[in-house]
Amino acid sequence: MAPPQSPGAGAVSEAALPSSSSAATASTSTATALPTNYLPPIVKNDPARTGFDPQTKWWVNYFKILAGQVTPEGQFHYREWRTTANEAADCKRCEDWRDFALQHSPTVRFLREKIEALNGRLDKDNVICRRCPARLTEDGEVHRQSGGFSPDHGILICANEVRDRTHLEDTMAHEMVHAWDHLRWKMDWTGDKDLKHAACTEIRASMLSGECRWARESITRGNWTLTQQFQDCVRTRAVISVMARPRCKDDVQAVKVVNQVWDSCFSDTRPFDEVYR
Incomplete structure (x- = not known):
């Protein structure tokens, strides 16, 4: 980030990332998150239109999807419905992968050291796994996010969106670069x-x-x-x-x-x- 394009070149770098564990809402700076007021209206599920009915068993909806009785919109709502039901398991898996990355990933460990050199701190107390609801808007677009960084809270990892340990490591590294830039x-x-x-x-x-x-x-x-x-x-x-x-x-x-x-x-x-x- 060389001048004149670099943000705040020469600024002091003593600010530290907080250790608060309330990073559940720390998604405003993420690479993929879109603020609600920026998006077209959100589409809500109508079982009569989509074929997906959250009042029935999951396997009934699943077989309806296999039979082609659920629209793409309904399949989106089904996926969101299932991520809600699986939230605890997804977060536990995400936390295990996060802890592994903090201990063993060369990239994450390197960035963590560089952040600490700027008097910041990132660990399991402020790298938080949470479910991040996706949004289906009236223009037919699906908006998802895999993580986010907040200067006031830390890093958010979207447990329902990370596919594997490598994906989580990439997401953490992305947000840690934001953290380093914020401190620098x-x-x-x-x-x-x-x-x-x-x-x-x-x-x-x-x-x-x-x-x-x-x-x-x-x-x-x-x-x-x-x-x-x-x-x-x-x-x-x-x-x-x-x-x-x-x-x-x-x-x-x-x-x-x-x-x-x-x-x-x-x-x-x-x-x-x-x-x-």
């Missing part, structure tokens, strides 16, 4: 002063966390393009994140802001020496 510079998370701050930290988090490496893009997301795949992934995810900021007017502004900071922020791998994952 004075970040404007909401864009009240400058959306370039948000764009820069999102570029860096997607670049350094491993979420845009070739295997993740090709196998998980089905993007088999070889040319500029890594850069395209980082840019796309940064644009989506900037669009989620309340001060961002539209996708045109988001693309413009990302382009303005791209060269300096994409080349900034701190606190790593290079792109590790």
Whole structure:
């Protein structure tokens, strides 16, 4: 993050992340979360329209889905219904994976040390696993998130969205880059002063966390393009994140802001020496 694009260059870095365990709502800065007032109206389930009826047994709805008697909208509501029922088990699994990453992941341990060097602290007390409800909006889009960072609470890991231990490690690394940026510079998370701050930290988090490496893009997301795949992934995810900021007017502004900071922020791998994952 070199000037002039870097957020708050030269700011003091003595601020510490709090140890509060109330990070259940710490999703306002996540790469994929969209504020409720930004979205079109949320679609609620109507069993007569969708075929999914939460008043019946889960296996009845499951076989209705297999028989093609439930619409895609109904399948979304079914999935959300099941994640609610499985919340305790999902959170327990997430916490086990989190504890493993904190102890054994080279990336997580490195970032944790660098955050501690800036007088911050991230551990199981403020890296919290919770269920994160997805949103289906009237435009047909499904909005999910896998995690989030809040300067006041810590890191949120969405237990119902992390697919495996590697996915959780990528999510933690993404949010820990945000935490490091927050401690290293004075970040404007909401864009009240400058959306370039948000764009820069999102570029860096997607670049350094491993979420845009070739295997993740090709196998998980089905993007088999070889040319500029890594850069395209980082840019796309940064644009989506900037669009989620309340001060961002539209996708045109988001693309413009990302382009303005791209060269300096994409080349900034701190606190790593290079792109590790």
